[in-house]
Amino acid sequence: MFYEIHETKVSLRIKAQPAASKNEFCEIYGDEAIKIRIKAPAVEGAANKELVKFLSKSFKVPKSDIIFKSGQNSKIKIVEFPLTDLFETWLEKM
Numbered sequence: 001m002f003y004e005i006h007e008t009k010v011s012l013r014i015k016a017q018p019a020a021s022k023n024e025f026c027e028i029y030g031d032e033a034i035k036i037r038i039k040a041p042a043v044e045g046a047a048n049k050e051l052v053k054f055l056s057k058s059f060k061v062p063k064s065d066i067i068f069k070s071g072q073n074s075k076i077k078i079v080e081f082p083l084t085d086l087f088e089t090w091l092e093k094m
Contacts, residue, residue, distance in 0.1 A: 002034045010087055011069060014077045018047035023054040033076055048072060055079065059086045
């Protein structure tokens with residue numbers, strides 16, 4: 001499963017693809033991650049910053065509440081953020 005919900009928090013396993021033409025959610029990568037294309041390059045943390053911005057905007061979560069649990073320097077990352085109604089609605093559409 002690419003996500004885990006713990007009370008009021010969500011852990012999301014992400015396969016990041018930097019230097020894409022636009023920011024977007026893609027398909028499930030294997031059974032373990034959601035692939036997200038990020039338009040920023042993987043240089044000096046630019047892709048991570050863009051990923052946080054994209055998740056913040058997508059799920060209406062403050063950027064400061066999005067935490068990298070692991071994989072900050074790899075393509076597979078785990079981020080944690082507060083559970084929102086927008087995230088639950090997004091999950092239903094998956």
